Structures are given as C-alpha cells and as structure tokens.
Amino acid sequence: MTPGGTSGAPGVVVVTGVGRFLGANLAARLAADPRIERVIGVDPAPPNPELADLLSDVELVRLDLDSLGGLLIDLDVDAVAHLALVTAPDQQHGGRAAMKEQNVIGTMQLLAAAQRAPRLRRLVVRSSTAAYGVSFRDPAVFTEETEPREVPRGGFGRDILDIEGYVRGFRRRRPEVTATVLRFAPFIGYTADTTLTRYFAQPVVPTIFGRDPRLQFLHIDDALTVLHRSVAEEHPGTFNVAGPGVLSLSQAIRRAGRVAVPVLEPGLAGVAAVARTLGFGRYGLDQVDLFVHGRVVDTTRLEREFGFTPRSTAAAFDDFVRAHHGGVVVTRDQLAAAEQLVLESIRQVRSTVRERS
Amino acid sequence: MSSTPERWDARFDVPPTGSGPDAESARRNGHRPVTAPAARPPAPPEPADEPDTSADEPTTRPVAKKTVAKKTVAKKAVAKKAVVRQAVAGSATPGNGPSGSAVGDRPGDQWDRRVARGLAFLRRRLAGDYEVDEFGFDPDLTDAVFHPLVRVLYRDWFRTEVGGLEHVPAEGAGLVVGNHSGTVALDALILSAALRDRHPSHRYLRLLGADLVFRMPVVSELARKTGGTVACNPDAERLLGNGELVGVFPEGFKGIGKLYSDRYKLQRFGRGGFVSAALRTGTPIVPVAIVGGEEIYPMLADIKPLARLLKLPYFPVTPTFPWLGPLGMVPLPSKWLIEFCPPIPTAHLRDSADDPLVVFNLADQVRETIQQTLHKLLERRPDPFGP
Structure with a gap:
C-alpha cells in the first residue's frame, strides 16, 4: 500500500492496445523497469511501424481480446493493464460500431478472462473524465464520488460508463485483485496525437458561440508515469488524473496563437458531420459536449495516494504549443510589438498636439 | 464526512x-475605497495623480473628468494639460527607460499610464496571459x-x-x-x-x-x-x-x-x-x-403562458417592457x-x-x-x- 514500495512489483505483465501510442509507450517503460520480468503486449493489429522501436523488448502477441483467457492462465500473468480503448469512431475501421465492439465488448472479454486467471493480482484500466457525463446542474469540479447526472450523448462517454460498470462487477467478484481505474483528462503534450491535439493544431479553430468551457489537460508523459506506477505498485481505487489548474477554451486558443471561430451550437453538429464525411477530423457529440460544458476534476486523491502531481494544465498545453508552432496566426512577440507600436504612436501624436497648442 | x-x-x-493585487486594482479602477457613502458626483479617477502644477487651461479639466476612458477626448484634454512628476508605471512598458523620444521628458501623466495599462490589458487578453x-x-x-x-x-x-x-x-x-x-x-x-x-x-x-x-x-x-x-x-x-x-x-x-x-x-x-x-x-x-x-423593473403582471412557451420562470410586464422595446431594458x-x-x-x-x-x-x-x-x-x- 505504501507509495513507492517495490516488494509488490508483478513478474509478468500483459498490456493491451500496444499497437497504439499509449500502449506501446507503457509497454516500453515496463520493459525497461528491472522489477518487472516479462512484458507481453497484446493487440489484434500489428503495431504502428513508428512504434516498432519502442517495442523491441516487449513480447508481442497478435490476439483478439476474446481469446485472452488461455494466455493469462498459461503464462501465469500477475498484472493486466487495459489500454485498448478507442476514443473516436474511425470510418476506415468500422466507425462507431467497431468502436463500441472494441471498447465495451473488448473490456467485457478481458474482464471475463481476468476473472478466471488464478495468479492475477493487479488490474489497471484506462478510463476517462468523460465518466462524469455532462449536465447543466453539474458541480464545477468533479471528485471521484460525483455520480453522473445525465448519460452523455457521445459514444465514448457512454462506453466509459459501461466499462466502469463492468470493472465494478469485477471488483465484487475478485476482491483480492487490486483494481485501479484511472480517469484521465484529455492527453496533450509534445508527442500526443489525439482528436483534441489535431483540433488545436488547426490555424482556425471552431468553437461554440456563447460557450467558453473550462478545460483540463494531462501531459502524456505524466499519464504514462501514473500508469507505470499503477502497474508496478499497489494503488487500489479510482483516481482522477489531470493537470492541476484550468484553461478556458478561448484562453487555450489564444495561447496557441490560433483564431477562434464561434459557431452556433445547432449548426455545429452539422459542420462536424460534414467535416467527418470529408475525412477531416473526427469530432462527435463527445467533443461538442465537452465544448459546451467543460470538465474540471479534483486530483487530491491522486496526489495523496501516489505522492505525485502531474504538471499543470497550462504547462502541459505550453509543451503542446511548442510542438505545433507551425499553424500559429499571432504570436506573443507580435502582440507585444504591436502594443509598443500603438503606445509609441499615441505618445508621438500627443506630443505633437501639445507642442502646437 | x-x-x-x-x-x-x-x-x-x-x-x-x-x-496587494486588491489595492492595485482599486487604484486602477479609480475608486476611493471608503469615502462618504454614495459619492454622487463621479469622483475624479486617481485623485492622487491629478496634475498638481500649473494647468494651462483649467477649464478643460471637468471635460476630462466626465468622459472617463474615452481615449480621443482624453488625449486632447491631456495634451492641453501640463504634466506631472512620476515615471511610467512599470509593467506596461518593459525596459523602455525614457519611454519614447517624443515624450521622454514627461512620461508620467495619468492618461499616458491609462493608455499603457489599457494596451497591456488588451495584449494580456489576446495572448491568453491570465489565470482562470x-x-x-x-x-x-x-x-x-x-x-x-x-x-x-x-x-x-x-x-x-x-x-x-x-x-x-x-x-x-x-x-x-x-x-x-x-x-x-x-x-x-x-x-x-x-x-x-x-x-x-x-x-x-x-x-x-x-x-x-x-x-x-x-x-x-x-x-x-x-x-x-x-x-x-x-x-x-x-x-x-x-x-x-x-x-x-x-x-x-x-x-x-x-x-x-x-x-x-x-x-x-x-x-x-x-x-x-x-x-x-x-x-x-x-x-x-x-x-x-x-x-x-416594477413587475405589474406575469404572462404565464408566454413564460411556459419560452421556458422561462416568468414573463414580466413592467411600465416600460415590452412596450418600449429595448428602451424597456433601462x-x-x-x-x-x-x-x-x-x-x-x-x-x-x-x-x-x-x-x-x-x-x-x-x-x-x-x-x-x-x-x-x-x-x-x-x-x-x-x-x-x-x-
């Protein structure tokens, strides 16, 4: 239970979703950790070639989650980190139906397999702050105890609620297994590539008219640190994981040097649909809801349990901005220069007027 | 619990x-914290910074007082005024010693500082340099x-x-x-x-x-x-x-x-x-x-059906609203x-x-x-x- 204790490090770890950025990076970190003997990466698809270098020390198994049961038993697996979630429907890979198949059915199958694995001691599940749903009566800051007031409209939000429900069932059936659920804020950072980072990378950014949601981000490196420690150490429970502090959407867009274009909310769903069909970003109701309501969580429990504070939302966003300076429309320096210019010219005009009078 | x-x-x-910040912004707001309650005439902003020496045309001063924050008027009014002693307040003009050649000798008059402050505020807003x-x-x-x-x-x-x-x-x-x-x-x-x-x-x-x-x-x-x-x-x-x-x-x-x-x-x-x-x-x-x-807005009647239609808790009728249209909002x-x-x-x-x-x-x-x-x-x- 003590943070940083090494005695409880698991020998054999299975990581799902190693074909994607988060899974591959976590598997690489775990493989580099001397406390952990063996890291097995599971993904039905071959990993992205860019990630192949990371996975040199990881045993890769191409396997669907429904045939995972045998693997968990045969290899005496101690810990499972379940990261194979799809956050937005991808039209090339089956759209929303495939996304739900992977998120909900995949998690069910994984938990069913985990339930039958005798040596399993630890289960780490990736969740999201979307678990709190959206409602106008929501409190401004969610703690882990906050119950969602309304079921979210977006597919990902609903999947997350289902997934957390299955994990609750698993906890009841296997109380001796340490289950850690990590509710992550949207990832951002130098290397992150998500729906949201692509959104902020555009030079002109659509927003919803009359709404300026409060956002929180999590630096992708901090997400990996928390995941790594959840696998290697004993941290039972559900935790909000987000960068402290808040950026409003308009503020974030200005810090990124982009230009916001407010769109009326009824129109936005249509615009998003058009953009989707043009293969131009994957915005859905999840994003619209986030941009109407915003989402801020309390991270006190994470800080107390892990003794770790992720870098602040503003710092994480700055790191992202440094990586995407390409589409900048206005820079801070330009603004400062313009300020000096206007101030100087006003002074000039005034002094000439004064001399004449 | x-x-x-x-x-x-x-x-x-x-x-x-x-x-600290409170005191500063109170000064910025041009409000004297506790004076006589309900100071009716708009108190001249920043009384401490009022020019203390020979004003060329004292008659222009009331004009300057009333039109708060109108830059153009402000500029003229100040241009006619004589000037003050202080140096430009810090943050707005960083590293700009004698600020600008034109007014290097008299940088501290209050309108100059007000303009500088307004511009600094605009820049902060546009760059997202503020805390929420x-x-x-x-x-x-x-x-x-x-x-x-x-x-x-x-x-x-x-x-x-x-x-x-x-x-x-x-x-x-x-x-x-x-x-x-x-x-x-x-x-x-x-x-x-x-x-x-x-x-x-x-x-x-x-x-x-x-x-x-x-x-x-x-x-x-x-x-x-x-x-x-x-x-x-x-x-x-x-x-x-x-x-x-x-x-x-x-x-x-x-x-x-x-x-x-x-x-x-x-x-x-x-x-x-x-x-x-x-x-x-x-x-x-x-x-x-x-x-x-x-x-x-003395509410004389509440048109309930209209309120229900608009999903509002009530729909007011006052002596001026909705008869006078937008004027009824005063x-x-x-x-x-x-x-x-x-x-x-x-x-x-x-x-x-x-x-x-x-x-x-x-x-x-x-x-x-x-x-x-x-x-x-x-x-x-x-x-x-x-x-």
Whole structure:
C-alpha cells in the first residue's frame, strides 16, 4: 500500500492496445523497469511501424481480446493493464460500431478472462473524465464520488460508463485483485496525437458561440508515469488524473496563437458531420459536449495516494504549443510589438498636439 | 464526512484575499475605497495623480473628468494639460527607460499610464496571459471590464449607500445571504461590485446562480468569468472551504419574479441548502438586506403562458417592457440601500448539518433578520426615487 514500495512489483505483465501510442509507450517503460520480468503486449493489429522501436523488448502477441483467457492462465500473468480503448469512431475501421465492439465488448472479454486467471493480482484500466457525463446542474469540479447526472450523448462517454460498470462487477467478484481505474483528462503534450491535439493544431479553430468551457489537460508523459506506477505498485481505487489548474477554451486558443471561430451550437453538429464525411477530423457529440460544458476534476486523491502531481494544465498545453508552432496566426512577440507600436504612436501624436497648442 | 480537518485548515489559513493585487486594482479602477457613502458626483479617477502644477487651461479639466476612458477626448484634454512628476508605471512598458523620444521628458501623466495599462490589458487578453480558477473565475477581466460597468450603475444611477460592512469578514470564508428582487437579478451584480469597492479588504463575492443561468449561452460564461457557479452544495462547500466569500439568494426565481405589489416581502427560503453548506464548513452567515431592487423593473403582471412557451420562470410586464422595446431594458433610477447584518456564527453547529430542525431554524432566523432590516431601511427611504 505504501507509495513507492517495490516488494509488490508483478513478474509478468500483459498490456493491451500496444499497437497504439499509449500502449506501446507503457509497454516500453515496463520493459525497461528491472522489477518487472516479462512484458507481453497484446493487440489484434500489428503495431504502428513508428512504434516498432519502442517495442523491441516487449513480447508481442497478435490476439483478439476474446481469446485472452488461455494466455493469462498459461503464462501465469500477475498484472493486466487495459489500454485498448478507442476514443473516436474511425470510418476506415468500422466507425462507431467497431468502436463500441472494441471498447465495451473488448473490456467485457478481458474482464471475463481476468476473472478466471488464478495468479492475477493487479488490474489497471484506462478510463476517462468523460465518466462524469455532462449536465447543466453539474458541480464545477468533479471528485471521484460525483455520480453522473445525465448519460452523455457521445459514444465514448457512454462506453466509459459501461466499462466502469463492468470493472465494478469485477471488483465484487475478485476482491483480492487490486483494481485501479484511472480517469484521465484529455492527453496533450509534445508527442500526443489525439482528436483534441489535431483540433488545436488547426490555424482556425471552431468553437461554440456563447460557450467558453473550462478545460483540463494531462501531459502524456505524466499519464504514462501514473500508469507505470499503477502497474508496478499497489494503488487500489479510482483516481482522477489531470493537470492541476484550468484553461478556458478561448484562453487555450489564444495561447496557441490560433483564431477562434464561434459557431452556433445547432449548426455545429452539422459542420462536424460534414467535416467527418470529408475525412477531416473526427469530432462527435463527445467533443461538442465537452465544448459546451467543460470538465474540471479534483486530483487530491491522486496526489495523496501516489505522492505525485502531474504538471499543470497550462504547462502541459505550453509543451503542446511548442510542438505545433507551425499553424500559429499571432504570436506573443507580435502582440507585444504591436502594443509598443500603438503606445509609441499615441505618445508621438500627443506630443505633437501639445507642442502646437 | 462532515468534519474533514483540511476544511478547517483551509478556512483559517487562507491569506487575506491578496491585499496587494486588491489595492492595485482599486487604484486602477479609480475608486476611493471608503469615502462618504454614495459619492454622487463621479469622483475624479486617481485623485492622487491629478496634475498638481500649473494647468494651462483649467477649464478643460471637468471635460476630462466626465468622459472617463474615452481615449480621443482624453488625449486632447491631456495634451492641453501640463504634466506631472512620476515615471511610467512599470509593467506596461518593459525596459523602455525614457519611454519614447517624443515624450521622454514627461512620461508620467495619468492618461499616458491609462493608455499603457489599457494596451497591456488588451495584449494580456489576446495572448491568453491570465489565470482562470477552477470555477472559471477570471479576476483580470472582472476588475478591468465588469466591475467598472456595474460601478456606473450602482454609484451614479442607483446612488447606492452601503452600511454594516464591518460585519463582512475581512478574510476567510463567509456566506452572504440576501433578498432577491427586481425581475432581472441586478441586485446580485451590484452587491458583488459594492463589496469589491467598498469593503476594506476589497473582497470578491462568489455568487451562486440557478442552473437556468448556466443553460443560457453567453450569460453562463459571463456568470462564470465574474466568479459565479451553479448553486449546488458541492460547489458552495468547495468555495467556502477555500475561504471565499459566497453570495446566495435563497428565494431564487420566487424572489426576482414576484409582482410589484409584493415588493419587500421575502418569499420562501426553499430547503435551506445554503444553511447546511455553512454548517458543514463552519462558516458564519451574514444576512444582507437590499432595498431599491424592487423598483428598477416594477413587475405589474406575469404572462404565464408566454413564460411556459419560452421556458422561462416568468414573463414580466413592467411600465416600460415590452412596450418600449429595448428602451424597456433601462432600469428605473431607484435609490438603493444595502445593509449587512451582524454575522450568525455556525462553527458550534458543525455536527448538525443534516439535522433538518437546526437547518430550518437557522434559515428562519436569517429570513427574519433580513425582513426586519428591510423594514428599517424602507423607513429610512420614504421616496423610492429620492436622492
């Protein structure tokens, strides 16, 4: 239970979703950790070639989650980190139906397999702050105890609620297994590539008219640190994981040097649909809801349990901005220069007027 | 659950809400903190910085005073004036020693600094260089834009007199509970601007609003940026736990949507959720009576079918609205009196937060205090539109 204790490090770890950025990076970190003997990466698809270098020390198994049961038993697996979630429907890979198949059915199958694995001691599940749903009566800051007031409209939000429900069932059936659920804020950072980072990378950014949601981000490196420690150490429970502090959407867009274009909310769903069909970003109701309501969580429990504070939302966003300076429309320096210019010219005009009078 | 030790710590360890920045912005706002109540003529902004030496044309000075912040007028007025002694205030013009060749010898006159400050504010806004708290409160914007606008209303239009400020805690949490009135909830905005201006430690009032406010685009963001949040116990307790001054109007829409004939009759106080929030955090309750709000939009009738159609709690008919169209939005210039009452301590009742009897009794006590103070204030103000 003590943070940083090494005695409880698991020998054999299975990581799902190693074909994607988060899974591959976590598997690489775990493989580099001397406390952990063996890291097995599971993904039905071959990993992205860019990630192949990371996975040199990881045993890769191409396997669907429904045939995972045998693997968990045969290899005496101690810990499972379940990261194979799809956050937005991808039209090339089956759209929303495939996304739900992977998120909900995949998690069910994984938990069913985990339930039958005798040596399993630890289960780490990736969740999201979307678990709190959206409602106008929501409190401004969610703690882990906050119950969602309304079921979210977006597919990902609903999947997350289902997934957390299955994990609750698993906890009841296997109380001796340490289950850690990590509710992550949207990832951002130098290397992150998500729906949201692509959104902020555009030079002109659509927003919803009359709404300026409060956002929180999590630096992708901090997400990996928390995941790594959840696998290697004993941290039972559900935790909000987000960068402290808040950026409003308009503020974030200005810090990124982009230009916001407010769109009326009824129109936005249509615009998003058009953009989707043009293969131009994957915005859905999840994003619209986030941009109407915003989402801020309390991270006190994470800080107390892990003794770790992720870098602040503003710092994480700055790191992202440094990586995407390409589409900048206005820079801070330009603004400062313009300020000096206007101030100087006003002074000039005034002094000439004064001399004449 | 009710007795988390951190809450206590937070309550007492919170530093006085930044006297540094407060003092500065009070100066920036051009308001003298505590002068005679309801300074009727618009006090000349920054009296300390007024040119003290030979003005070429003293006749131009009143012009400069009245047209606050109109840059063009300001420029001319100042150009004719003689100048002052001070150097340009720091941050706006970094590393610019003798600022600009043209006016290097006289950089410190107040209009120059005002322009510099305005430009610095614009740059900060455009670059996103400001802080927003977890509730979405934006002190930079509130002080620079929102409060100055409300100040014109409460000081010059409503001639507001504020009393009993010593009852509002100078630091740490406090729950300000007031009567609600006026068809449009202007009283909340005026209360918060008055506290910011007139209270010795210039406190921000964090208002709790109905969820209807947060459903409406634009309005919801204005409410959040000026320090408001949804009226629910988690938010109220979080704010109080952080040592903030929280403002709440338990009457809600029943208060602002009542007819003119029911003016200054307090409505029901609901379930007393505000009392349990105060009890759980051990926060003193400061009742406040606000007189003047009822006359700004006297509501003669409520067209219920139209309200239902528009999904509003009421649809008002006033002497000017909807007859005069947008002109009907101008509030009538009633005379306002705001009186804070002695705080009701709750620290000894922390364990009774879930006891309905204690909660209702305390809510009644607050309600009675406000009602009696309202009567007293109304006697002091025989003419609603008097001076």
